[in-house]
Amino acid sequence: MKNTEITFKEFTKTYISDFPDKFRYLGTPLQIYTLEDLSSGSIATPTPLLKANFNFIILPTTGSFEQQVGNLIKKVSENQALLVMQGEVTSLLRKTHNIKGYYIIFDDKVLQQFKDQLYFFKLFTTSPIIHLHSNDFKFVEQTSKLIMQELGTSMPDEQIALYLFQSLLLKLLKSSELKNGLSRQYDIAISFRALVYKHYSDGYSINDYAKQLRISSNYLNRCIQKVWNKSAKQFTQEFVIIQSQKYLQDFSEPISRIAYHLNFSDPSYFGRLFKKIIGISPQEYRSKLMHDLSE
Structure with a gap:
């Protein structure tokens, strides 16, 4: 990749x-x-x-x-x-x-x-x-x-x-x-985001992130909900799918390979999650890109 x-x-x-x-x-x-x-x-x-x-x-x-x-x-x-x-x-x-x-x-x-x-x-x-x-x-x-x-x-x-x-x-x-100033919740949310940026393709669970931050997963979720109004799982899923759009711009890469690279064991689940977050499937996203480039 x-x-x-x-x-x-x-x-x-x-x-x-x-x-x-x-x-x-x-x-x-x-x-x-x-x-x-x-x-x-x-x-x-x-x-x-x-x-x-x-x-x-x-x-x-x-x-x-x-x-x-x-x-x-x-x-x-x-x-x-x-x-x-x-x-x-x-x-x-x-x-x-x-x-x-x-x-x-x-x-x-x-x-x-x-x-x-x-x-x-x-x-x-x-x-x-x-x-x-x-x-x-x-x-x-x-x-x-x-x-x-x-x-x-x-x-x-x-x-x-x-x-x-x-x-x-x-x-x-x-x-x-x-x-x-910043509250402790903001500090934790920012540290979590930095870890997601570093490990988004490594298959980390929310528990893995919480352990690195030396807090419970429940408290991590409360911090992310407070700062970004979403759960820690939603944050990581959205981040990975946004990252995947860059890889989809390389038409030579099969969608299944991109899914595996981002640590999805099931490419069909990747497709369903992509559609849930972006509104269209990975293949439809690629088709739209190709149409825009041809204009």
Whole structure:
């Protein structure tokens, strides 16, 4: 089963036609681009579901867009920020023609340099969309401009850019639901999610996850229900099925092999669960993909 993660450079070169030759990819752990530059070519939407190997923040200053993140669809417009963590399955569904703003990407090691790194990691896990008051959004917009100015110089000072980025994250943090801290239930839910990301194809049971977290499976279920309004089993099932959509985009892979790779002993059960969560069967999903590609 081939690697399904994609880099930012691979995404732009593969899915944006007529991409300007003058576009400069930054080679720094922290990178920033304008949405105008990214939209100067033609992005055929919806893009395929992809798993990025980087974290990113999208800050529209004009216009709006819709992004699928996991199994949720998020509409984002001015005075909002979308945060997507590395490894999340995501797709750009549509955007307005007048979209403007900033697109910030960065490695996990950038967050690891900050004193509040745990809160920043949790920010991306629990608050995919942050609503900002107008003054806070102006601060975030101006800070993005300063980061772009610094990284756009002939000899950028990455440390200055990182300090600016930290101030931007702090502003987002103070505007989020995490501003009053995190309960133990949130801590457990976030740790559970990280384990699911790591072991989703290993056949772990809810009891296995609970043992790793040193809690009972009943308490784990209560935590997941509190944070995401679903059981731990529902969370893992939805996550696995969302991941399977990436593999189904490779038409050379038999559906049964994908099911076995994701630790389903019965491909027919995989098909029933896929239809329950997505609304159509894996074969119908593939047929729809092929139809969209032929248009």
